Amino acid sequence: MNKHENILRPIEDRTLRAQVRRQILDRVLDGQFKPGEKLVETALSSQLQISRSPLREALRELVDQGILISEPYKGFRVRPVSETDLKELYSMRTALEKFAFSVVWPLRNTENLDELDNRYKRLMAVRTDGGQASAIECEISFHSWVYETTEHGLLISHWERLSNLVRIYMSMHHNLHGSRGPFADMTTLYRDLANGDSLDAMQSHLDEHMAQGFDSVLSAMK
Amino acid sequence: MNKHENILRPIEDRTLRAQVRRQILDRVLDGQFKPGEKLVETALSSQLQISRSPLREALRELVDQGILISEPYKGFRVRPVSETDLKELYSMRTALEKFAFSVVWPLRNTENLDELDNRYKRLMAVRTDGGQASAIECEISFHSWVYETTEHGLLISHWERLSNLVRIYMSMHHNLHGSRGPFADMTTLYRDLANGDSLDAMQSHLDEHMAQGFDSVLSAMK
DNA sequence: TGCGATTTGTCCGTATGTATT
């Protein structure tokens, strides 16, 4: 069934709204639109050569995904970053990912563990000879494995929201430091524990794993 | 500070979009719009006496809150219900509420525990002489206590999304049975454990509490 | 299968309300 997903995935972004949403998200993630920056509708619509209707709908979707914020009659701004928000993000990630592992634990098999290993290898490869953006995507993809494997639609949708925030903070991290992190050990341990017998060990590793991620991004912020 | 929230709460729904969003949400929750039902833009805009622009934005917001679903060129429909979705909803609730309690545990004090007790009393009162809608709101408000008390903005925003789904399923439950449930014991136990010393006891009670809620709603579905 | 009717997606011009300076 995974094959079907990858093969007959229909044309993405059929609507203009979806294309615009993706473009703006990309610009936020690559730092062209910086946290706190105001997005003016008229300017955007003329830049993108579209009318304001689909643009506004796309912006509103990004608000609900946590990428932008809006206040009545004040327009849209890229969500500002803060240490508090970062802390909340990582504590939330930890809680959700622990839950995801508790769901996945009895569902593991050779097929989906192979898939985890594939993502692990891609992540390791891209850390040495990949660009920023692809490194981030591989990092996200690696952590997405557990969520996707749960086949828990609601959980996945909440992770999708979270992962965009993760992308924002990780892109700041990379933009500021250019370092792709010496976290190979942690990542390898993560994969090994996911293959192991102890759910408790996996979950307590998540505490450390996320704490290290938090520290790493935090140090890049200030 | 809670006082301020209640007193100088600014004019809600300043924009037409927000008013429309609330109206449609209310109609979904009170069963006028049933799960799976299609919402036609032109019909809605003429009924509500508004143009399509703010209506479409409001509908999109409801999509992102999980109330509606939409497909390109096929329009909006009220999210259908299913046993799978219900199961996911309650497992997600359990995970989030356990997390919330772990955050809240060291933050408890006489003031916020009093607030929990107030909500408990209101819930008990409304169960005997309140209407359906207010019973649901008190139920949600009771469970919202732990989230609000965490002061964890990200967690709260995820709970807000979930709570709307809870409202939908609870309204089905009430609409079908009219029974307001003999769950006084569980609710009292919940409050007492929240006042108690053992986080473990609270969290394992959540498993039972949610399981009972799930069974109750499920039995109403079929 | 096709064809017409319906509905969504998009555009544009205009008017009004709000925030900001």
Added chain:
DNA sequence: TAATACATACGGACAAATCGC
């Protein structure tokens, strides 16, 4: 206080896709 910029809202129009017969 006034002026400007901008968000909000309207309504008509048309294209594109879907739906129903």
